[in-house]
Amino acid sequence: MLSEAEFNALLDTYLPKLGSRATDWHHRSSSDCNNHQQTDWPVVQTLVCDDAPQFKFLTDSIALCWVHEGRHYKKLTPYVACHQKTLDKFLDDFWDYYRDLLAYKDSPSQQRTDKLRSEFWKLFDTPSGYQQLDERKRLTLLKSSELLYVLEHPELPLHNNPAELAARTMVQRRHISYATQTLEGTQTRDTFMSLVYS
Incomplete structure (x- = not known):
């Protein structure tokens, strides 16, 4: 496996005019490929996430977060009273489900799965x-297999809020202290964050 410096040297040699955005894309893609090829740790098979495009193809399967879906x-913002009541009723039914x-x-159980x-x-x-609600519901239907993946794998969580909160904590710490000053500091911070959220 190449070190970061060796990988960057290859990019500089074969793609010398690559911009920072494309370089970042190559780093991410290579990281994803490495993740799928590594044998030291179990490869993550399923990712529970929102429907952002950057999560596509990272894992074999994706289960979508119900909390993110509910936010849509x-x-x-209905202005007509009957639409407001319709939306309120739908949201009650959504969270009951x-x-x-x-x-x-x-x-x-299979019976409950079918139900x-x-x-x-x-x-x-x-x-x-209510047209906007019906359009939003149509978009949810397009994601039915990812939202209902939990019926095949009940061990999976229904939302990814712990991961979201962990990432938010990292961002807040970065804003407060700007950044770590050394590689050792970065590794130490990452280790402690892993311990806190594992």
């Missing part, structure tokens, strides 16, 4: 009469 609906998924994780799949389609495929 919270952003809707989420709680049903949490309960399923504790005692999964939850059916309820998912009923919840997101039933027109409400």
Whole structure:
């Protein structure tokens, strides 16, 4: 495996006019390839994340975060009273369904799997009469396999909030102290953050 300096030397040799953005892209792609090829640690098979494009193809499977999906609906701002009531009712049903998924994780069964799949389609495929809500529901339906991946793998979490909070803590620390001063400082910080959030 190449060190970072050796990899950068290869980029400078074969792609000397590469900009910083493209260089960063090559670093990320190489890191992803290395992750899939390494044998010292188990390769991550499934990533629980939001629907951001940078997470595509990092792992064999992706399970989408239900909390992130719910935020799309919270952003809707209906002005008509009947649409406000429709959205409120839908959000109640959305989080009731989420709680049903949490309960399923504790005692999964084929019967409950079938019931939850059916309820998912009923919840997101039933027109409400509120156009923006129905459009948002249509977008959720396009992600049904990733949102319902937990039905095949109940050991997976339904959201990635702990990872989000960990990343936010790192960013806050970076803003306060600007950055670590040495490589050893960076490694020490990363080690302690791993211990805190493992």
